[in-house]
Amino acid sequence: xxxxxxxxxxxxxxxxxxxxxxxxxxxxxxxxxxxxxxxxxxxxxxxxxxxxxxxxxxxxxxxxxxxxxxxxxxxxxxxxxxxxxxxxxxxxxxxxxxxxxxxxxxxxxxxxxxxxxxxxxxxxxxxxxxxxxxxxxxxxxxxxxxxxxxxxxxxxxxxxxxxxxxxxxxxxxxxxxxxxxxxxxxxxxxxxxxxxxxxxxxxxxxxxxxxxxxxxxxxxxxxxxxxxxxxxxxxxxxxxxxxxxxxxxxxxxxxxxxxxxxxxxxxxxxxxxxxxxxxxxxxxxxxxxxxxxxxxxxxxxxxxxxxxxxxxxxxxxxxxxxxxxxxxxxxxxxxxxxxxxxxxxxxxxxxxxxxxxxxxxxxxxxxxxxxxxxxxxxxxxxxxxxxxxxxxxxxxxxxxxxxxxxxxxxxxxxxxxxxxxxxxxxxxxxxxxxxxxxxxxxxxxxxxxxxxxxxxxxxxxxxxxxxxxxxxxxxxxxxxxxxxxxxxxxxxxxxxxxxxxxxxxxxxxxxxxxxxxxxxxxxxxxxxxx
Numbered sequence: 001x002x003x004x005x006x007x008x009x010x011x012x013x014x015x016x017x018x019x020x021x022x023x024x025x026x027x028x029x030x031x032x033x034x035x036x037x038x039x040x041x042x043x044x045x046x047x048x049x050x051x052x053x054x055x056x057x058x059x060x061x062x063x064x065x066x067x068x069x070x071x072x073x074x075x076x077x078x079x080x081x082x083x084x085x086x087x088x089x090x091x092x093x094x095x096x097x098x099x100x101x102x103x104x105x106x107x108x109x110x111x112x113x114x115x116x117x118x119x120x121x122x123x124x125x126x127x128x129x130x131x132x133x134x135x136x137x138x139x140x141x142x143x144x145x146x147x148x149x150x151x152x153x154x155x156x157x158x159x160x161x162x163x164x165x166x167x168x169x170x171x172x173x174x175x176x177x178x179x180x181x182x183x184x185x186x187x188x189x190x191x192x193x194x195x196x197x198x199x200x201x202x203x204x205x206x207x208x209x210x211x212x213x214x215x216x217x218x219x220x221x222x223x224x225x226x227x228x229x230x231x232x233x234x235x236x237x238x239x240x241x242x243x244x245x246x247x248x249x250x251x252x253x254x255x256x257x258x259x260x261x262x263x264x265x266x267x268x269x270x271x272x273x274x275x276x277x278x279x280x281x282x283x284x285x286x287x288x289x290x291x292x293x294x295x296x297x298x299x300x301x302x303x304x305x306x307x308x309x310x311x312x313x314x315x316x317x318x319x320x321x322x323x324x325x326x327x328x329x330x331x332x333x334x335x336x337x338x339x340x341x342x343x344x345x346x347x348x349x350x351x352x353x354x355x356x357x358x359x360x361x362x363x364x365x366x367x368x369x370x371x372x373x374x375x376x377x378x379x380x381x382x383x384x385x386x387x388x389x390x391x392x393x394x395x396x397x398x399x400x401x402x403x404x405x406x407x408x409x410x411x412x413x414x415x416x417x418x419x420x421x422x423x424x425x426x427x428x429x430x431x432x433x434x435x436x437x438x439x440x441x442x443x444x445x446x447x448x449x450x451x452x453x454x455x456x457x458x459x460x461x462x463x464x465x466x467x468x469x470x471x472x473x474x475x476x477x478x479x480x481x482x483x484x485x486x487x488x489x490x491x492x493x494x495x496x497x498x499x500x501x502x503x504x505x506x507x508x509x510x511x512x513x514x515x516x517x518x519x520x521x522x523x524x525x526x527x528x529x530x
Contacts, residue, residue, distance in 0.1 A: 004353040007387070072298070108154075108279075116152045119272035120145055123265065137245045140261055147265030152273065159273035161213060163266045164355075170262040173222030174255040176202075181251045182226055188231060195227055222262070225254050280356055282363050284496035285349040288342060289368065290435030291377055294381075295339045297427035298307040300331040304371030304421065305384045305387040332386065339379055346372050367497060374494045381490070382485040388483070391476035422447035426491065430498050439503035446492035 022028055036044075087093045104110060123145050125326055127136040136142075142380045151166055153159045176198050184190025205216040230251045233241045251259060286450060307317040315325030350372065353365050433440050 003388070003479050006475075007391075008320050026169065026455060038433075038446065082486060088283075096167050102489060112152075112154050112279075115272055116149060116517065119152060119268055120148050122268060122272070123148060125489040134245070138247060139248060140257060143261035144265030147262050148269045151266050151269040154279055154354060155281040155284055155349070155356075156273055156416035157349070157354075157356040158277040160357075161352060163168040163270045165214045166210065166218050167263055168260075169218035170222050173219040173226070174213070176219065177223045177226045177251060177255045180223065181230065186230070186234070188234065191227060191231065195223070198223065203460065208491060218262075222258055226251060226258055229254060281349045281352040282356065285346060285353060285368060286436060287436075288346050289371065289375075290431045290433075292339065292342045292346060292372075293427050293434060295335055295342060296375055296379060297424045297431065299335045299379065300420065300427065301380055301424045302328060302335060303386045304424070306386055310389050336379075336383065343372065343376055343379075364501065366503060371497050371501075374490050374497065378490050378494070380488055381487045384483045385480050388476040408482050414469070423487070423491065426495070430494065432500060433502045437502060439505045440495075441501050442505050444495055444499075444504075446488055447496055 037502060084096075088098055114496060126132045126141060151162050153162055180191055180194040183194060199220055202216045202220050206213050209216075233248050238248045306325070308314075309325055309328065315328070316323030318325050318329070320326060346368075348363060350369055353363055356363075427442070429440065429444065432438065465511065
C-alpha cells in the first residue's frame with residue numbers, strides 16, 4: 001500500500017511539473033483546435049482496411065549494420081495462415097488481395113448487413129408495388145422502415161431488449177403527447193412550454209440511466225414528431241399538410257398510428273433477428289471469452305518479457321523508438337487496450353443473455369460472470385507487476401546510491417534462470433478450450449508463483465535484508481512477488497471454473513462398492529462434464 005501511495009504521489013508530481021512547463025512555454029495562453037496529425041491519420045486509414053495485426057519493423061542484417069542485431073519473436077509478426085505460406089511473388093500477393101475481398105464479404109458483419117437489408121426491404125417492397133404504394137404513403141410505413149434499419153441488432157438478446165425498449169418508449173411518448181397537447185387544449189405557447197419540460201425530464205434519464213437510453217431517446221423523438229406535426233398542421237393548414245399524399249390526422253389518432261408503425265417495424269426486426277438462424281449473445285459471450293483469455297496470455301508474455309528486460313538491462317533506451325523496450329511497451333499497451341474493450345463487451349453480452357429465450361438447460365450466466373471477474377483481477381495484477389518493474393531501472397548519474405543496490409540486484413537476477421512461460425501456456429489452453437468447447441487436458445494445475453526471493457537469498461543473503469527496505473526497488477520487488485502469488489491463486493480458481501464449463505478429459509472411472517471404498521480401474525476415454 002505504501003508503494004502504491006508513493007507511486008501515485010510521484011505520478012501526480014510529474015503531471016504538475018508537465019503542466020508547469022506548458023504554462024511557462026506559453027502553450028496555455030493560446031486557443032486552438034486540436035486535431036489528429038497527418039501521421040496519425042495515415043495510420044488510421046490502413047488500419048481500418050486491414051486486420052488487427054501489427055507487422056514487425058525492419059530488422060537490419062549483418063550486411064546493413066555493425067550494431068547488435070535484434071531478433072523479434074513471432075508475436076511481433078503477422079498472424080500465420082495455416083492454409084497458405086507467405087507470398088513470394090507478385091501473383092501470390094495479388095491473390096492475397098483477392099482473398100481479402102472474399103473475407104470481407106464472408107464476414108459476420110457483411111452477413112448482418114445483408115440481413116438488415118432483407119428486413120428493411122420486406123417492408124419497403126410495399127412502396128414499389130403499384131397496388132400498395134398509396135397505402136405505404138398514406139399509412140406512413142416509412143416510419144416502420146426506419147425502425148427496422150435502426151432497430152436490428154447482431155445478437156438475439158440485444159434484439160429482444162431493443163424490441164421491448166422501443167415499444168415501451170413509444171407507449172410512453174404517446175401518453176406524454178396526449179398530456180402535452182390536451183392540457184393546454186392545443187394552444188401553441190403552452191404546447192411548446194410543456195414539450196420543453198417533458199423533453200428535459202426524458203433527457204435526464206439518458207444521463208442518469210445510460211442503460212435505458214434507447215427508451216428515453218425514442219420517447220423524445222416520437223413526441224417531438226407527433227406534436228411537431230400537429231403544430232405544422234395548425235400553421236400551414238390541413239390542405240397544405242395533405243399535399244404530400246398523407247392524410248392529416250388529429251393527435252389522438254396520429255399518436256396510435258406512430259405506435260402501430262413502430263411496433264410493426266420492431267416486430268419485423270425481431271423476426272429477422274431469429275430468421276433464418278439466431279446469433280445468440282450466449283455464443284458470442286463464449287467466443288469473446290476465449291479471445292479474452294488468449295489476449296490475457298499475450299499480455300502476460302509481454303509483461304514477463306518486460307520485467308526480465310528491465311532486470312537485466314537489455315531493453316536499451318526507452319526514448320529510442322527502435323529499442324526493444326520501446327517496441328515492447330507499444331505492443332503491451334495495444335494488448336492492454338484490446339483486453340479492456342473486450343471485457344466491457346463481455347459484461348454487455350452477459351447482461352443481454354437474460355433477455356434471450358432458453359431452450360433446454362439453463363445458461364450458466366453466473367459462472368461466466370465469475371470467470372470475467374477473475375480475468376479482470378489477473379489483468380490488474382499483471383498491470384501492477386508491469387508498473388512496479390519500471391522502478392527497477394536505475395540511473396548512475398542522478399541517483400548513484402539507489403543505482404548501486406539495483407545494479408547488484410540485477411546482477412543476481414541475471415545469474416538466475418528467470419524464464420517461465422507456464423502461465424502463458426495455461427491461458428492459451430483455457431482459451432482454446434472455451435472457444436472450441438473442447439474439454440481440458442487432465443491434471444491441469446495452476447502454475448506456482450516464481451519464487452525468486454528464495455533463489456536470490458540462496459546466492460546472496462544480504463540482498464533482501466530488511467536494511468534495504470527504504471530502497472524503492474525493494475518495495476517494487478515485494479509488490480511484484482505479492483501480485484505474482486495473487487495471480488497464481490486466481491489462476492487456480494479460473495481453471496476450476498473453466499473446467500466446470502467444458503469438462504476434462506478423464507481416462508478412468510470410479511466404482512463405489514457397498515462398503516464405500518473406491519476402486520479405480522483403467523477404462524476407455526470418457527468426457528468428464530462435472
